[in-house]
Amino acid sequence: MKRLLKITLVLAISLIAFGTYAQDATHGVGSIHKFTVNVDASKVHLADHVGNTYTWAVFQADGTTAAVSGTDYSFTSAGAGVDANTVNIQWLQAGTFFVEVTEANVAGACTTLRRLQILVSTGTIDLAVIASDNAGAVVTGGALTDCNDGSGALIDNITNDFGSSTRYFTVSMANESNPWTTGAWGFDFATSVASTVTSSAGGTVTGSSVAVASGTSQVILAVTTANTPGISPANDITLNLVASGAFITTGAGNTSEDVANAANNTPDSFVITASPETSVIAID
Numbered sequence: 001m002k003r004l005l006k007i008t009l010v011l012a013i014s015l016i017a018f019g020t021y022a023q024d025a026t027h028g029v030g031s032i033h034k035f036t037v038n039v040d041a042s043k044v045h046l047a048d049h050v051g052n053t054y055t056w057a058v059f060q061a062d063g064t065t066a067a068v069s070g071t072d073y074s075f076t077s078a079g080a081g082v083d084a085n086t087v088n089i090q091w092l093q094a095g096t097f098f099v100e101v102t103e104a105n106v107a108g109a110c111t112t113l114r115r116l117q118i119l120v121s122t123g124t125i126d127l128a129v130i131a132s133d134n135a136g137a138v139v140t141g142g143a144l145t146d147c148n149d150g151s152g153a154l155i156d157n158i159t160n161d162f163g164s165s166t167r168y169f170t171v172s173m174a175n176e177s178n179p180w181t182t183g184a185w186g187f188d189f190a191t192s193v194a195s196t197v198t199s200s201a202g203g204t205v206t207g208s209s210v211a212v213a214s215g216t217s218q219v220i221l222a223v224t225t226a227n228t229p230g231i232s233p234a235n236d237i238t239l240n241l242v243a244s245g246a247f248i249t250t251g252a253g254n255t256s257e258d259v260a261n262a263a264n265n266t267p268d269s270f271v272i273t274a275s276p277e278t279s280v281i282a283i284d
Contacts, residue, residue, distance in 0.1 A: 023096075024116040028124030028176040029255045030183060030248050032076055032090045035099055037114060045085050053104045054084040059115075061096040071252050072097065090182070091120040092252035124176045125257045127187055127246035128264040132170040136220050145271040148227045148237075157280045162227045167270040169241045171210070172218040173248065179217035180248055186211045187246040192239055192269065195225040214249075228274055235274035242266045 027033055035056070038049040056079040058067040067073055072095070077088040089099065100115040131139045150163030171187065173180040188209050191197065199205050202216030212219055221241060228235045243265040246257040 023119050026119045026121055027091050029091055029094055029120055029122050030180065030250045031124070031176050031178075032088055032182060034086055034088050035101070035116070036086045037101055037103070038085050045083060049085065049103070050083060051106045052085075053080075053082050053108065055080040055102045055104075056084070056087040057100045057102070058089065059098040059100060063098050067097055074251050090250070091118075092250045094120050094122045094255070096120070122255055123258045123260065125180075125246070125248055125255065126174045126177075126261045126264070127171065127185075127243055127257055128174070129169055129171050129241065129243050129267045131268045131270060132168050132220065134168050134220065134222070136168075136170045136218065138170075139270075140268065144268055145273065148272045148275055150227050151273075151275050155278070160280070162229045162275065162277075164224050164226050165237070165239075165272045166222050166224040167239050167272070169221045169223060169267060170218060171221060171243060173212070173246070174217070175248065181215050181217050184212060184214045184249040185247060186249075187243045187265075189221075189241055189243050191223055191225075191241050193225050193237055195223045195239070197224075197241070198222045209245075225272075227272070229277035230274050231276075232274045235277075237272040237274070238269050239272055240267065240269040 036043070037054075038046045040046060056075070058069075058073050059065060060067050060072070069075070070092070072093045074090045074092060075087060076090050077086070078084050079087050087101075091097075097118050097120060098115050099118055100113060102111050102113050104111045131144060133139055148163070149165040153163060155162060173185045186209060189197070190208060197205050198221070199210055200220040202213050203219035203221070204211045205221075210219065210221070223239060223241055225237060225239060228237055244262070246265070247254040
């Protein structure tokens with residue numbers, strides 16, 4: 001019994017020394033957050049602390065192992081120095097981390113430590129696809145159904161070419177409900193019928209994949225397919241573009257969109273109405 005009591009006391013003392021923490025905030029992979037101490041209501045460094053030295057650090061879930069800069073997180077501002085009472089941190093990996101700051105007085109002999117527990121989640125990465133016009137404005141309802149682009153055009157008697165139709169889909173990437181612009185991103189896609197797909201500025205289409213450059217949170221894809229003349233609605237085209245495999249790129253590599261957020265990767269479909277397949281004019 002005495003031995004059990006002794007072990008219990010040692011554990012209790014250890015917990016007090018280390019501190020017990022509840023999760024203080026949830027952030028998303030790739031997001032950048034500003035951490036601050038010792039400021040007034042106007043975010044000005046408190047006079048009593050001016051001249052002190054601050055050292056910021058990030059630890060893994062056990063609270064003692066240092067997180068790896070460039071893999072788990074990255075300081076996007078100075079992480080230490082005189083009057084460095086703020087720091088910007090970009091999260092690069094999902095997991096639980098502790099953000100800690102040590103403040104030393106001007107003499108440098110005495111210090112105070114503070115820390116927060118942060119849960120970093122991939123669940124905030126969200127790609128969305130909408131049926132749109134060529135400027136990115138959403139198209140819904142009856143406007144999704146329209147004649148093919150060759151409707152009313154003169155058909156060449158030699159080539160018998162009924163032309164093609166182009167429709168647009170706007171794809172956007174967000175993180176923590178904010179447009180993702182701090183890194184590259186990308187996705188795969190599939191169209192409902194054979195099509196040629198091109199992207200607006202910032203996006204590069206290779207096969208059935210799109211790579212989007214850093215600084216661009218949205219691209220507009222032009223999807224062009226051959227018209228199918230004949231009886232309507234039997235020869236109408238239902239055109240859709242479904243995205244998959246979405247990811248963002250941080251300093252630690254690629255992080256994929258959570259499956260739970262994939263519902264909005266499938267937009268409404270366009271219906272391209274067929275024109276009659278009028279034969280060549282015959283002469284008796």
